[in-house]
Amino acid sequence: MEKIPKVEYWVITHSLPHQRRRDEEHQEVIGRIIKKHRSSPQAALIKDLNPIIRGWTLYHSNSDAQTAGELTRQDYLTYLKLRRWALHRWVSLNAAHTKYWKTVDGKKWVFATREGDANPLRLLKHSEISCSSNSYVKLKGDKSPYDGDTIYWSSTLGTQPEMPGRKARVAQATKG
Structure with a gap:
């Protein structure tokens, strides 16, 4: 009986250094905006962050950022910065979450403000904006x-x- 050699190999993938740097710069921009709005109302913060998030996500819409998990990573890092912003304004994390994160259209944990029940002003998520390289013909x-x-x-x-x-x-x- 002939023994079949076992082949083992590892594939190590690295993100490009310049791409990782751009992602970090995007988070730095978000962090600066959040820091600038430390004492501003939530609506002003959302109005300043939404164009930044939309622009960055649309720029990366022709890449494979969604399937690589980059958009959810950006959402998580943005959440951490917003949580710190909310804790600066409230003593307890539970009170801050109750005040700033709402359920909007069946989606839980949406950073939103209620300006009337009909139309809440909410922060866009990176992963919400449709972008995938799978939709090409x-x-x-x-x-x-x-x-x-x-x-x-x-x-x-x-x-x-x-x-x-x-x-x-x-x-x-x-x-x-």
Whole structure:
């Protein structure tokens, strides 16, 4: 009986140093904004943080940040900074959580303020904004937008400037 050699190997993945630095810089920006709003109301803090979070997440929307867990990591680090901000304003953590984290639209632990029951002002999470590299459409390697095959391009992408919208929808529904 022949013995099969056992092959063992480890794959070590490292995030790129410049990418890790950018992520840390993003958290530093968030930390500076939170520190600046140490005595400001919660609504002012949320209004300043939302554009920063949305912009950073949309910038990384074409990367694989969501599947790599980077967005949830950013959410966690932001939560830690907000928890420290809340503890600075309240003595107990329980009272701070009750005051600043709410249940909004069935989602628990949302950093939000109630300005009326209808429309709460809430902080965006990094992982809420849809971004994934899995939503890309696979294309054939020998196809070009300039080869004149409008049916292929309208059926795969759903839009082709030279084809009317109705024909493009029919081509997409019938897969060509």
